[in-house]
Structures are given as structure tokens and as C-alpha cells.
Amino acid sequence: MPYDRASSARPIPVRKMGFDFSKVPKKWFYDSTVVSHIANGLHLVFPAGEQFFVRSVRHYLKQIDDPALRARVRAFAGQESSHGHEHERAFEMLEAQGYDIQTWLKRYHRIAFELLEPSVPPVLRLSITAALEHFTATLAEQGLGTEFLDHAHPVMRDLLRWHAAEEIEHKSVAYDVLQAVDDRYAVRAAGLAIAVTLLLSFWRSATAMLLAQEDISKAQIAKERKAARARGQNKRFVLRALASYLRPGFHPDQVDNDQLARDYLQSIGRLAG
Ligand SMILES: [Fe+2]
Ligand SMILES: [Fe+2]
Numbered sequence: 001m002p003y004d005r006a007s008s009a010r011p012i013p014v015r016k017m018g019f020d021f022s023k024v025p026k027k028w029f030y031d032s033t034v035v036s037h038i039a040n041g042l043h044l045v046f047p048a049g050e051q052f053f054v055r056s057v058r059h060y061l062k063q064i065d066d067p068a069l070r071a072r073v074r075a076f077a078g079q080e081s082s083h084g085h086e087h088e089r090a091f092e093m094l095e096a097q098g099y100d101i102q103t104w105l106k107r108y109h110r111i112a113f114e115l116l117e118p119s120v121p122p123v124l125r126l127s128i129t130a131a132l133e134h135f136t137a138t139l140a141e142q143g144l145g146t147e148f149l150d151h152a153h154p155v156m157r158d159l160l161r162w163h164a165a166e167e168i169e170h171k172s173v174a175y176d177v178l179q180a181v182d183d184r185y186a187v188r189a190a191g192l193a194i195a196v197t198l199l200l201s202f203w204r205s206a207t208a209m210l211l212a213q214e215d216i217s218k219a220q221i222a223k224e225r226k227a228a229r230a231r232g233q234n235k236r237f238v239l240r241a242l243a244s245y246l247r248p249g250f251h252p253d254q255v256d257n258d259q260l261a262r263d264y265l266q267s268i269g270r271l272a273g
Contacts, residue, residue: 010258011168012080013273017086019159021093028153032223033216039152040094041207044101045199047084047091048109053132054080056125057174060181069176076173086159094210104209108202116198123182127191130174131245132199134212134252137171138241139217140164146259161264168261172252187247192245 029036054077062094064070094101143149144162149157178188211221244250249250 010169011272012072012075012079012166012173013080014075015162015166015270015273016082017159017162018205019086019241020090021155022094022096024090024153024155028156030228032224032228034211034221035206035228036037037210037214038228040210041203041205041268043087043090044105044107044206046200047087047200048113049132050084052113053129054176056122056129057177059122060126060177064177064180066071066180069173069180070168072173073177079119079170083166084162086163090156090159097211099210101210104206107207107235111234112198112202113187120194122247123178123187124191124194126174126178126181128186128195128198130188131192131195133167133171133174134245135199135238135242135251136167137194137255137257138238139258140167140171141203141241141255141257142237144168144264145257156269158183162270165261165264168257170253175252189246190215192242196242221224 025032027036029039057073058077061070061073065071091101091105115188140163143160149160154161178191241255244255262271
């Protein structure tokens with residue numbers, strides 16, 4: 001299969017981290033139950049979602065002629081596995097805090113990966129992955145480029161900033177594979193539409209499941225949601241980024257956020273790996 005896009009020179013080292021989540025409190029973000037569970041909800045969706053990304057991209061590995069792109073796919077898979085490993089260790093933290101997450105996780109696996117995944121053609125799975133990789137790189141830019149994560153417990157902040165930096169490092173891998181395999185605009189747009197719908201559904205459901213296990217009044221939930229919305233600059237940023245994904249000629253490398261990732265990794269002494 002021809003591959004004519006100049007491959008990115010951005011290095012994608014796989015880093016082993018080993019965070020210690022044992023002292024993270026329940027209200028670890030903005031000292032808010034609601035905000036903590038909004039973040040925990042995304043957190044529950046991620047590891048299995050990232051394994052899906054890896055399966056979707058690896059499916060095309062043998063069809064990629066360009067050795068540099070093949071190497072980037074392998075490095076991308078290594079980084080995503082490392083993310084999944086750390087996030088699953090954080091699941092143990094949620095269980096130690098008394099939450100039942102396994103019931104929800106089993107239902108999520110059954111619906112997303114046993115029912116939906118096999119019914120979607122491989123190229124659409126790849127397109128959904130490319131769209132979600134743009135979404136994660138967009139969140140990553142917010143996480144590294146604003147003070148948003150300064151309000152998180154230091155261990156969760158470090159987990160999310162490390163993950164964010166690596167999402168920026170590999171932000172164009174799935175997209176480049178999609179372009180090499182099928183560069184039709186309709187495939188890219190359909191992937192984005194399905195990706196956003198599914199992600200928001202599972203994310204909301206995970207957050208609702210966690211909030212249902214809290215002894216917290218509806219009035220308090222509404223108050224904390226209102227406070228979170230008042231700080232809602234992120235939402236507009238994400239919507240703008242998703243809209244830019246639909247621009248003909250879009251490529252993730254056009255988004256100028258590489259230095260943010262490099263600066264953070266340099267600051268923790270992990271730029272090279
Ligand atoms: Fe990741
Ligand atoms: Fe990723």
C-alpha cells in the first residue's frame with residue numbers, strides 16, 4: 001500500500017511510570033465529588049478504549065509499506081499499553097475507596113467490545129480511533145497548557161500530565177494510518193460522529209454510576225455541576241478542536257502543541273524515555 005505523507009519526526013518513547021495511588025483521596029479534583037467523578041468516569045472508559053485503539057490500528061500493520069510508519073504504530077501501541085496499565089492500577093484505588101466499578105466495567109466491555117466492535121467495519125474502527133486520538137490530544141493540550149490540572153491531587157495530576165504528553169507525542173499515528181488506508185472524507189467524518197456519540201454515552205454513564213454510589217443530595221450535585229460549568233472554558237476549546245477535525249485538509253500535526261509535551265517531559269526528566 002503506498003504511503004506518501006512525510007512521516008513525523010516526533011519521537012514516541014515508551015515510558016514505565018509506576019504511580020503510587022494509595023494516598024489519593026475520594027475528592028481528588030477541585031475538592032469536588034462531582035468533578036472527581038466526571039474525571040473518574042473518563043478514567044474508567046480509557047484503558048479498554050485504548051486497547052481498542054491499538055487493535056484498530058494494528059489490524060492494518062501488514063498493509064503499511066512505510067517502515068517508519070510501522071515503527072510509529074508499534075511505539076503508539078507501547079505507549080497506549082503503558083497508559084492502560086497505569087489507569088487500571090488507579091481502578092484499584094477506586095475499589096479501595098469502596099466503589100463497585102466491576103459491574104459497570106463488565107457491562108461496558110460487553111456492549112462496546114463484544115457487541116458493537118465486531119459489528120463495525122475495520123476501516124470505521126480505525127476512523128473512530130483517529131478521531132478519539134484527536135480528542136485525547138485536544139484534552140492533553142488543555143491539561144498541559146492551562147492551570148486546570150493544578151486543582152488535582154498531585155499523583156492524579158502527574159498521571160494525567162504524563163498521559164497527556166504522550167497523547168501529543170503520538171497524536172498523528174492513527175490518523176496517518178487512516179490516510180494510508182482510506183483517505184475518504186466521509187470515512188473520517190463518520191468516525192468522528194460515532195466516536196463522539198459513543199464516548200459521551202459511556203463517559204456519562206460511568207460518571208452517573210459513581211455518583212449513584214455517593215451519599216450526596218441532588219441539590220449538592222447540581223451546585224457542584226454549576227460551579228464546574230462556570231469554569232467551562234474547556235468545553236468551547238474541545239468543540240472548536242472537534243470542528244477543526246472536519247476541515248478538509250486537516251492533519252493533527254497542524255496543531256501546534258508539541259512544545260507543551262516536550263516542556264512537561266523535560267520538567268520531570270523523562271523527555272528521552
Ligand atoms: Fe493513551
Ligand atoms: Fe492515544
